[in-house]
Amino acid sequence: MRSIPFREALREAMSEEMRRDERVFLMGEEVAEYNGAYKVSQGMLAEFGAKRVIDTPIAELGFAAIAVGAAQNGLRPLVEFMTWNFAVLPLDQILNTASKMLAMSGGQIGCPIVFRGPNGSAGQLGAQHSTAFDSLYANIPGLKVVSPSNGYDAKGLLKQCIRYEEDPIVFFESEVMYGDKCEVPEEEYYIPLGKADVKRAGRDVTIVSYNKMMKVALGAAAELEKEGVSAEVIDLRTIRPLDWETILESVKKTNRLVIVEEQWPFASVSSEITYRIQKEGFDYLDAPIRRICSADAPMHYAANLTALAIPDVERTVKLVKEVMYSKK
């Protein structure tokens, strides 16, 4: 099968859906003439023209609002944020308008829109360019939250969001994954939301993660295997709705659960999973559920402080061993 970078998988998802449906358009900073700040939309202006691939001024609140209005009035906007850090400005539109339209209007007016862009840290970018927003958005009823870890999933999920989802979606990517290559078939496919994926089967412990932290989870599983520990690794793919049944099925087998995520710990995705699994699977647990999150602090710039702030393989392995009550 052919192998393409993550950014290309996203581009294919957008382009295929735009070819199919005239109502879909892409809007954002530098998406058209510059071909995307991270080259996700490369070539799309040439194919679709300026009516459908639209450069905006630096005015996130304004252009997100325009897209939210357009979504209510018959179009299906795709909004790219250069990064999700800048989408804090239009949080008002996402939270106070998009997520609530259907409820406030008694089901009359929905808001089928996809907001997408890179999320979380990407090296030493300092405090204001490094926040991972998954759990914050997952807290909002009315939104669906997608956070894929590879190009194959990203393409199928994004196509699903654009074509079939009638609700507002926030879709999280990562600067540091855009170049990652992945096998993606030529044939069209869709991946339904709310389905986690067992990326690696195992017996002894379940590791749950998503987005770029999947690399840490899989890296830890590989290390653990060398020491005779068989870890099952689950990729959430969608944060909301959360596929806790798949996690529970795994925990029924392994009886141990570790969650790896790039979120601040307070009220994070791992907090929610922990609640759900202790409630639904209390009798299956042989050890407390543990998690490794980002440091409970803004990201600092210095190399050592950045490295300490996000989960890594070494600390994940150590945590799993604690959950296994291993001696060494």
Next chain:
Amino acid sequence: MQLIRQFELKAEEMYKMAGKIRGFFHAYVGQEAIAAGCMTATTPDDPYITAYRDHGLGLARGISPNAAMAELYGKATGASKGKGGSMHFFSFEHKFFGGHGIVGAQIGTGAGLAFAEKYKGTNNVVLCFFGDGASRQGILHETFNMAMTWKLPVIFICENNHYAMGTSVERTSNVIDIYKLADAYEMPADKVDGMIPENVHESVARAVKRAREGDGPTLLEMKTYRYKGHSISDPQKYRSKEEVDDYKEQDPIQRVLKTISDNKFATPAEIEAIDNKINTLVEASVKFAEESPLPDDSEVYKDVYIDQNYPFIVD
């Protein structure tokens, strides 16, 4: 100006060749006349605030080359203890309030600094810098309206270097003359050639005088140019080499050198001595940064709350 220029050229080298500096890095090269003209028109008590393109103003305000280079290296001896990096230089001592990464945010924050000066009854004036791209953010309008209504002592300085990343000013609005945005709030405004430090000085001095007399804010649009890409990783396909070269012809440092020699303000030997001194300072800053320690690992949880015993969630 020469110190800013040489410092940044050296820092860029250490980024590209030596990989010692990471993250985003936005050079001020080409825009130095603005820092110089503003400094001579204000006092050390007047607060400054700007965006992520902050090395030039930080140095102008008095952050030492050592502290600046160490910050770029992410070392404990840096201006922000290695916690900010290129985009987040701060120096409370020098009334330099950063160093902000969210485009446009400091327009409002700058007015807030001015609110405090007025509230406290000082005579200080805030210089609040932002780019042409930032001028399209909604916060500009909210802030202009309140700053004008409340007569806050703040000078809004739009450093119009013609581009916001790859987007030219022309592509962002029908209003190409950014200084005209002040009209909507009846705020005094002026268009200034930002490549000429004398012009910068005069326009800022006028605005500062007005603000100190209680007459409130001014918007100054300074036409300038960045010689380097938006950041170190910008391939700059949106502009021609000829355009960049045209602006280099108007180089503010060359202009000042010419003024000095035309008027015999200094001898060539004196200029050379200044250049040598700057070189020594810049080289020393690299050595200083190299030899400085990284922040202690415990710094991850420092400076998040004033409360030293704050119960962080570590598990």
